[in-house]
Amino acid sequence: MTTVEQAEKLILAQLKDYGNETVPFEQALGKVLAEPILADRDLPPFNRVTMDGIAVSYDALQNGINTFKIKATQAAGDEPATIDEPNECIEIMTGAVLPASADTVIRYEDVEIRAGQACVYVQDIKKGQNIHPRGIDKKQGDVLAASGQMVTPAIISLAASVGKTHLLVKKTPRVVIISSGDELVDVDQIPSPYQIRKSNSYTVKAVLKQHGLQADVLHIPDDPEVTKIQIQHCLQNYDVLLLSGGISMGKFDYIPQALEDLQVENIFHKVAQRPGKPFWFGRDKDGALVFAFPGNPVATFVCLHRYFLTWLNATLGLPQQLPVYAVLDKDFEFLPALQYYLQVKLKSNQHGQLMASPVEGNGSGDFANLADTEAFLELPLERNEFKKGEVFRVWKF
Numbered sequence: 001m002t003t004v005e006q007a008e009k010l011i012l013a014q015l016k017d018y019g020n021e022t023v024p025f026e027q028a029l030g031k032v033l034a035e036p037i038l039a040d041r042d043l044p045p046f047n048r049v050t051m052d053g054i055a056v057s058y059d060a061l062q063n064g065i066n067t068f069k070i071k072a073t074q075a076a077g078d079e080p081a082t083i084d085e086p087n088e089c090i091e092i093m094t095g096a097v098l099p100a101s102a103d104t105v106i107r108y109e110d111v112e113i114r115a116g117q118a119c120v121y122v123q124d125i126k127k128g129q130n131i132h133p134r135g136i137d138k139k140q141g142d143v144l145a146a147s148g149q150m151v152t153p154a155i156i157s158l159a160a161s162v163g164k165t166h167l168l169v170k171k172t173p174r175v176v177i178i179s180s181g182d183e184l185v186d187v188d189q190i191p192s193p194y195q196i197r198k199s200n201s202y203t204v205k206a207v208l209k210q211h212g213l214q215a216d217v218l219h220i221p222d223d224p225e226v227t228k229i230q231i232q233h234c235l236q237n238y239d240v241l242l243l244s245g246g247i248s249m250g251k252f253d254y255i256p257q258a259l260e261d262l263q264v265e266n267i268f269h270k271v272a273q274r275p276g277k278p279f280w281f282g283r284d285k286d287g288a289l290v291f292a293f294p295g296n297p298v299a300t301f302v303c304l305h306r307y308f309l310t311w312l313n314a315t316l317g318l319p320q321q322l323p324v325y326a327v328l329d330k331d332f333e334f335l336p337a338l339q340y341y342l343q344v345k346l347k348s349n350q351h352g353q354l355m356a357s358p359v360e361g362n363g364s365g366d367f368a369n370l371a372d373t374e375a376f377l378e379l380p381l382e383r384n385e386f387k388k389g390e391v392f393r394v395w396k397f
């Protein structure tokens with residue numbers, strides 16, 4: 001059977017460039033930049049006052065002057081005022097331009113203002129204090145964010161500050177989420193005693209949304225002909241099909257046969273892991289990728305994160321996430337020859353270690369305990385006993 005490592009490698013061999021698009025900068029969150037963001041002017045663009053107070057000439061202080069006549073008051077955004085005499089100062093606010101005739105700012109806390117005069121009553125004043133010098137952060141034309149970086153809230157702020165109303169970003173693949181099964185009813189329906197409500201598609205859609213991806217949703221009934229027609233339509237209209245359910249050995253699991261009839265190349269079917277063993281992965285002749293996840297909700301959840309998101313990051317050119325490791329805080333045994341994804345809660349201890357506590361559950365159909373799960377500990381395939389204190393890779397979701 002295909003191992004997790006082999007499955008990952010086969011999936012990562014299917015990367016594709018979906019091109020670029022221009023989007024309003026506020027809609028670029030989570031997308032990948034396809035152009036650098038450059039400083040349109042120096043940052044800061046002028047000598048920026050960083051404390052509310054008075055602006056003076058340092059030489060005046062050096063020459064023993066400590067009482068200054070307030071010549072003007074300058075707010076942030078005002079044109080700079082000027083001082084003509086050494087014993088003059090300007091009342092000045094945070095964010096204002098430092099006047100060319102001053103070089104030092106003294107906070108209100110360190111002066112006393114009375115009758116139009118400011119008296120400085122502290123000693124240790126440094127030349128140039130409380131000023132954020134022009135261009136010290138970045139020079140005009142410097143790269144503020146590089147092409148290939150993911151747009152974070154900090155990058156949105158950069159785009160806004162340099163007046164980039166639109167950003168060129170990598171196009172994401174067109175994704176359709178497909179659930180299947182006649183036992184599933186819509187969320188707003190009352191299920192019969194033999195039915196359940198659909199939930200997988202909503203989980204998948206929510207996870208994609210967290211990663212800045214929109215997707216359409218479709219449900220396929222357990223009918224081989226309808227299954228084939230619907231999947232064919234999706235292969236023609238989407239880049240990625242994310243299916244859940246209908247891929248195991250049940251009499252009504254029509255998905256693998258439909259994919260075969262539609263000549264979608266099966267790259268692998270079944271991975272030596274739990275949950276998620278029946279996972280089916282393939283590609284049609286025009287390049288559409290099919291991730292057909294097992295229907296059990298925890299299996300869909302694990303496979304979506306472990307495989308689809310890994311593929312998505314790679315296809316968008318983002319660096320693979322550095323592995324995170326955690327310490328198992330309790331002995332655990334798992335006998336099948338499968339790589340086990342153990343549901344855990346995480347806590348960091350006083351030694352700076354990440355501790356993983358297993359979340360008791362009832363298998364991959366137990367989606368209720370996903371709400372208590374913070375991560376999955378990846379337990380090696382070749383072992384059955386895992387001891388308290390051992391370190392394993394952890395996948396945080």
Ligand SMILES: Nc1nc2c(c(=O)[nH]1)N[C@H]1C(S)=C(S)[C@@H](COP(=O)(O)OP(=O)(O)OC[C@H]3O[C@@H](n4cnc5c(N)ncnc54)[C@H](O)[C@@H]3O)O[C@H]1N2
Pocket residue numbers: 179180181183184196197198199200201244245246247248249250253275276277278293294295296297299364365
């Ligand atoms: N004889 C065997 N039977 C099964 C095997 C096996 O190896 N041999 N594997 C088991 C494993 S592991 C899994 S996981 C499931 C995978 O089954 P399918 O992918 O065929 O999924 P379904 O049969 O359609 O559904 C399984 C389960 O999940 C529920 N489900 C499905 N879709 C949704 C949805 N959108 N929202 C909520 N719940 C969903 C469905 O009702 C079933 O309870 O096969 C085992 N069987």
Ligand code: MOO
Pocket residue numbers: 273274275276277278294296298299363364365
């Ligand atoms: O994928 Mo199944 O959920 O391995 O139990």
Ligand SMILES: [Mg+2]
Pocket residue numbers: 245246247248249250253295
């Ligand atoms: Mg089934």
